[in-house]
Amino acid sequence: MEKVLFENLEISKEIKRAIRDMGFEEATPVQAQSIGPIMEGRDVVAQAPTGTGKTCAFGIPLIEGIDLERRNVQALILCPTRELVVQTTDELMKLTKYKHSIRIVPIYGGQNMDRQIMALKRKPQIIVATPGRLMDHMRRHTIRLEHLEYMVLDEADEMLNMGFREDIDKILESVPEERQTVLFSATMSRGILEIMKKYLTDPVKVQITKTQITVPSIRQYYLEVSQENKIDVLARLIDVGNFKLSMAFCNTKRQVDELTQEMIARGYQAAGLHGDMKQIQRDRVMKAFKAGETEILIATDVAARGLDIEDVEAVFNFDLPEDLEYYVHRIGRTGRANREGVAYSFVGRRDMYKLRDIMNYTRAKIKYKKIPKAEDIAQIRTKQVMDEILKTMEKENLDRYARAIQKYMSQEEFENYTILDVAAAFLSREVPAESFREIEERPRFAEKFKQKIIAPDKKRGRKPEDKKGHSKRRRR
Missing domain, CATH: 3.40.50.300 (P-loop containing nucleotide triphosphate hydrolases)
Known part of the structure; x- marks a missing residue:
């Protein structure tokens, strides 16, 4: 056009x-x-x-x-x-x-x-x-x-x-x-x-038209994730992407509440939004999100309908939507005003056919992405800590602390250790190794569905409106 x-x-x-x-x-x-x-x-x-x-x-x-x-x-x-x-x-x-x-x-x-x-x-x-x-x-x-x-x-x-x-x-x-x-x-x-x-x-x-629906500036990925690993994977993606403002969508109000509580417990500035909340609560949540005080907004589709925040960097489909149209509504929260955005969909064993329907409906390629490894997250956290330490060293007078360390290093119990050992011990407190478990998710469906999923343009003889997922909504 x-x-x-x-x-x-x-x-x-x-x-x-x-x-x-x-x-x-x-x-x-x-x-x-x-x-x-x-x-x-x-x-x-x-x-x-x-x-x-x-x-x-x-x-x-x-x-x-x-x-x-x-x-x-x-x-x-x-x-x-x-x-x-x-x-x-x-x-x-x-x-x-x-x-x-x-x-x-x-x-x-x-x-x-x-x-x-x-x-x-x-x-x-x-x-x-x-x-x-x-x-x-x-x-x-x-x-x-x-x-x-x-x-x-x-x-x-x-x-x-x-x-x-x-x-x-x-x-x-x-x-x-x-x-x-x-x-x-x-x-x-x-x-x-x-x-x-x-x-x-x-x-x-x-x-x-369907080819005009999905914004080209939105990169779309799916990850094969079992239900018990979804929260860990969400946290890892936020850390890897260093997203300052993102949205996660769940299909139920209960899931919104549970995910919000879990993310807060992990140290993220998270807030939930769903239809059971009083209007004053919803206003407070949206004000904090728009001001950047909340880094991840977790919502149901109905509660998020009509929201327009330009700086959302990423959208997470914690649950795949029941209706195909809602996928478009969800990912459209990012990539506004010609900015680049990214959307991640968490896909379980029962979701692969729904993912194929979404791709046929939007005529877009949703690429397979591996779950970030524990070592990757550890390196990112380490870099964040070291960046903060560098800023502190550049701005603060650390003579008093240096003298304190020298004093203790001269004591007998420290004679077998170096300054590097002390620094490593401090870093281990900020980036504890036990907090990073490896997630063993063996991809079972990426190759099996590859031809069916990532070649929607070849299905020209079949209109996306005829797909099972779309007609399902019309029968309601």
Whole structure:
């Protein structure tokens, strides 16, 4: 697909300036295909996963269409979760950096209702909301939508999965018929098709193909790991990569809690995120992660939906996801803004066929990687300690300590030892040999599945949508 530069788009200089400040030059595929039709006033249906630049795809033309003289709600963006509302609002605020007359208000559950009502009294032109809280305001008549011109359904499939279909119908039936509607969804389920048919008029269809889904800047690996060795392997990969910010995904809330506790016990700055946590807890966790105070965030798929942190260096699939789409969502957390990222998947005996399905679905090569050896970790820890010692020697006055060592070295019990022996003893306390056990995992499947797994391009006659793992979700 031909590259589309934001500078060449027919958008205002204020928006172009804001986009430059955000560090973007080239439009993503979903942006390149959506911005034009939306600016022309067409209804649009875009099938695209998280992490493909959807907010700018609908946000840029939406902001350009706002009438700055009018003091009523002109645009409504519905999102499935509070996190996505906050993220979308933040992105729109960046786009309106040089359009000071545009007011945007986020509306979501868990926030004080009176505070939201006060914000609404300032007459915003754009509202970003979750369906449930928006319905509360509509019943109170604190939000009026009779002048609405733009309607956006973001991650519509997730809203249906969360049980918001009835609310969506009521909202769409209460807004003016003469409006522009844009719908974004990772999948085209029966419910999505029904909404399209009922509420959209001759929509332009945008589909990000499977070859466009997986970001080329993300290096993808799998490791054959038994369940009892997963935590050790995760720790080793973090140490070897020296990752400062990473995410690990588990399939259950219980696994998130257990893994978080184990990683903290091993000395890592870890935090968990899942749906059973109170909102104030989730806010605290995300604030610490964004600030770099937490080095590894361990989460379930639903809890992490809509999170957008640019500096995530690595993603670990501690458990392979049940649904193929979630693999794309997970690894898309790294490699943002054209940075290089890496994704590791832990694969057990029962996971190999699922891994093959993921590769066929994404049309990407996921390379086999050996588990880091104990000796490799010991060398890395030793280098880290020696680097710290070098910094100390360069900055600190160590004369007092040197005299103390000389004093003890002159004593009888030390006569058979050298200064090097003393240094080695200190190092052994920082890098104890007994903490590094060798993990004996004999690869059983890498060669057996090699031809089936790493040659997805040869299966051109078979569409990835026909794969067992994908159809499984549709039957739910």
